[in-house]
Amino acid sequence: MKYNFTKENIIKLLEENDQNRVQQLYDDAFRTKIDNVGNKVYLRGLVEITNICRKNCLYCGIRRDNPSNDRYEIDIEDVIPAARFAYEQGYGSMVIQGGERHDKKFRDKITSILKEVRKISSESPLGITLSLGEQPFDVYQEWFEAGAHRYLLRIESSTQELFEKIHPVDESHSFQTRLTALEDLRRAGYQVGTGVMIGLPFQTLGHLADDLLFFKSFDIDMCGMGPYLEHSQTPLYQYKDLLIPKEERLELSLKMVAILRLMMPKINIAATTAMQSIDPAGREKAILAGANVIMPNLTLTEVRGDYSIYENKPGVGEDASITSSSLERMLQNAGIPIGYNEWGDSLHFKDRK
Ligand code: SAH
Ligand code: SF4
Secondary structure, X not given: OOOOOOHHHHHHHHOOOOHHHHHHHHHHHHHHHHHHHOOOEEEEEEEEEEOOOOOOOOOOOOOOOOOOOOOOEOOHHXXXXXXXXXXXXXXXXXXXXXXXXXXXXXXXXXXXXXXXXXHHOOOOOOEEEXXXXXXXXXXHHHHHHHOOOEEEOOOEOOOHHHHHHHOOOOHHHOHHHHHHHHHHHHHOOOEEEEOEEEOOOOOOHHHHHHHHHHHHHHOOOEEEOEEXXXXXXXXXXXXXXXXXXXXXXXXXXXXXXXXXHHHOOOOEEEEXXXXXXXXXXXXXXXXXOOOOEEOOEOOOHHHHOOOOOOOOOOOOOOOHHHHHHHHHHHHHHOOOOEOOOOOOOOHXXXXXX
């Protein structure tokens, strides 16, 4: 099918109810993916390094003002074995994600971790993505020089009005600062990934269409989007009655993935954990709708339950190797090859360079 991605047309695709047409969209996106970036799925082993956060995003379970959360920070001695595990399993890359922190000790620790991870193998080093919130430019630079080369920072919503409904309106949660941060990351040399939550209270299909157009105009390299999942210990929970059912949030997320793949054929798109939490096969469905990256969770079992951005996160209580092997089995059953020992960088980024 031929597509023309005006805002109006994107909205029509997002509201499409005819299951044959929706399937056609997924199939077109899957085909576009294969033609442009291939059939492989790339793995990034995810380490959730800390749930200590200076921010108070109104949707997030580990926001600063949630007292019912045991705070942790993983020691460098425990991060390195996780990185080695990822390396030995042939994951090719890892992601270090956590709350936003500006203390010097944390900054230095990340720098040390990056340098240590580099040492695991000098011949085929592990690719490293960071997702540690907004940072000063010199911190982005320091971490880049220490070995990170991709950074994920979701815009959460590209509509300022909606952004301000889901964040406190203050200096630490400024829409403008977030845009500047994305520009800084690019200037520092990273492959830049962003994304949004889907199915937020007050969010319309028009907002989501604008998000996709924003990704295109910002010329992003990577994208991670997923359904919003309400968390009872957060301020946004009071609007839970405004939400569409979870299955619809998942379907909307799959449509977003598919449309974005058609709009930006060569970027990397993640099949996210939030999709899996609605449907055990959520990530595989996203792969069949155009996504090409999965982040198996490698966080130590003891602390995994404390990194509850949203409730009932999958994989909690499971061992890293079990989580990943059940995932691998599912991909194998679907006939999807895994890009073992490859970084699987964004081809879009390579083309732009
Ligand atoms: N602190 C960093 C990284 C950790 S949060 C940051 O904010 O960038 C990573 C992502 O989790 C956020 O970008 C947000 O989109 C997502 N998230 C937070 N709370 C969520 C919720 N309740 N439902 C779904 N996704 C959520
Ligand atoms: Fe902190 Fe990120 Fe959660 Fe916001 S979304 S409260 S920055 S961990």
